[in-house]
Amino acid sequence: MDDLRLGIGASRHTDYFKLSEQLDETQLSYLVRTREFVDHEVLPVINGYWERAEFPWPLVEKLAGLGIIGDGIEGYGCPSIDPLSAGLIHMELHRGDGSLGTFVGVQSGLAMRSIAACGSEEQKQTWLPPMARLDKIGAFALTEPEHGSDSVGLETSARRDGDSWVLNGSKRWIGNGTIADVVVVWARDAEDEQVKGFLVEKGTSGFRARVMEGKGSLRAVWQAEIELTEVRVDEAHRMPGANSFDDCAEVLVATRQLCAWMALGHAVAGFDAAMDYAAKRQQFGKSLTSFQLVQQRLVHMLADVTAMQLYCVQTARLASEGALAPTLAGLAKLHNTSKARTVLAEARDLLGGNGVLLDFHVIRHMLDIEAIHTFEGTETMQTLIAGRDITDISAFT
Structure with missing residues (x-):
């Protein structure tokens, strides 16, 4: 593996301060396997996907075999990844392509991390193992058409109705939103006005997502505009650890x-x-x-x-x-x-x-x-x- 120790970057020039020499074997392994994937699988084909604004499904299928999805979540089928290894993985993916790297960032860093940090044990067991294998795709719906930097002021509402919650509102710039099997939706409780998190599954009535077009950046990953109209989810789909912004x-x-x-x-x-x-x-x-x-x-x-x-x-x-x-x-x-x-x-x-x-x-x-x-x-x-x-x-x- 030493012959592949090219530094924290793709060439010998980039690691001018020899930071790669501080990597342990596990960290180096994550760096090398992601780099080889980028060099041999991503770079030869990604320009076409980017130019066509086409999501690179074949690359996602190959990515699943690398064992790099999870960003350090412990257990639930996620690989053991320390923060430095996670950073190296994201660095290499983005050295290849920002769209593919953003897809993984949404999957691991936003959707999976939300479930791991705020979800119930049942929710973790249901979603995290298949998401780590990329058998299931996740999204994270926070940003709204009128709330980007001030997302703390989000307007999407959640109203308790018996054993269910009813969600209404709009979301924008939601990575993976049109292809996700589960979307982490952040909404404001109409009763206590606190922001809460909900897991909305693909096919739920009243949930509509469309791909945003005309992007000049990250063209090979799909961001969505989402409309939530009387979307009803069970109390079991509310993340119990998500009770405030x-x-x-x-x-x-x-x-x-x-x-x-x-x-x-x-x-x-x-x-x-x-x-x-x-x-x-x-x-x-x-x-x-x-x-x-x-x-x-x-x-x-x-x-x-x-x-x-x-x-x-x-x-x-x-x-x-x-x-x-x-x-x-x-x-x-x-x-x-x-x-x-x-x-x-x-x-x-x-x-x-x-x-x-x-x-x-x-x-x-x-x-x-x-x-x-x-x-x-x-x-x-x-x-x-x-x-x-x-x-x-x-x-x-």
């Missing part, structure tokens, strides 16, 4: 930290593409890497990628110790998505006209990072949250 927010902290790893994957893809292209491209009788300005730009890109790695590794360590505060996860997400945008813009520019062609694997990442920069809390929101934390002054209003 704080319970939902606990799930989001872990996934926000993983956004930093996702951004790192995109940045690594851009940096590697730029390095490879600059070394091979001949201009004025010599390679682009022979020019001082090109070397300067490559070094600055590497500096950003390395800083992103350090953010990721430290947040993973803090998560392992149970010490990852929401503000730290948010700052890591803010930093890495911003830096990834910079790295990918440089990579696209270094490739010249070829930078806008899918064949060169830069423009797809450049467009996909825009979605990651936005979801799980925008840069503005993360700035306000961190600012409040360090100054003890809220500047939200």
Whole structure:
């Protein structure tokens, strides 16, 4: 396996601080198996799926055999994955493609984690094992047409009616929403006005989902607009541990930290593409890497990628110790998505006209990072949250 220890990224250049040497054999195994899947299965075909805005079902079927779904959930058929291994998995998937990585993020980090954290024992036993095998697909329905950054103000309602709950409202930008076997729906209890979580199964009357069209980012994963009209679910489908927005927010902290790893994957893809292209491209009788300005730009890109790695590794360590505060996860997400945008813009520019062609694997990442920069809390929101934390002054209003 040592010959596959190429560092925290796809090439020997990326791991400039030799962080991969700190990985134990289990962590390295997760890195290598995901990297090989990306290199041999994802990269040869993903451009077509992305261009057609087609969900890559064959890749999902192959992904199921890797044993990487679960993001550290203990038991219930989920593989044993520590926070660093989970980050490496998400980094590599996004180095391949943001759409596929987002699918896994929704499945593991949002839907499965919600059930693991807030579900009853029966709900966990029913859903988590088949979801870990990708026999069942999950979705996480929080965002609404009028509530993105202020999702705490969600308007979807839940009304108790005997042994059932009746849900009404709209959701938007719901990854996997049209293909999910179970959707974790967050709704406000009409009686106590607290946010609660419900498991809505495919085929439930009054639940309608349609694929959102016209996206210029994450085109190969389907986000849904969902309408809930008098959707009736049994009390047994309410997650007993989801009784306030704080319970939902606990799930989001872990996934926000993983956004930093996702951004790192995109940045690594851009940096590697730029390095490879600059070394091979001949201009004025010599390679682009022979020019001082090109070397300067490559070094600055590497500096950003390395800083992103350090953010990721430290947040993973803090998560392992149970010490990852929401503000730290948010700052890591803010930093890495911003830096990834910079790295990918440089990579696209270094490739010249070829930078806008899918064949060169830069423009797809450049467009996909825009979605990651936005979801799980925008840069503005993360700035306000961190600012409040360090100054003890809220500047939200």
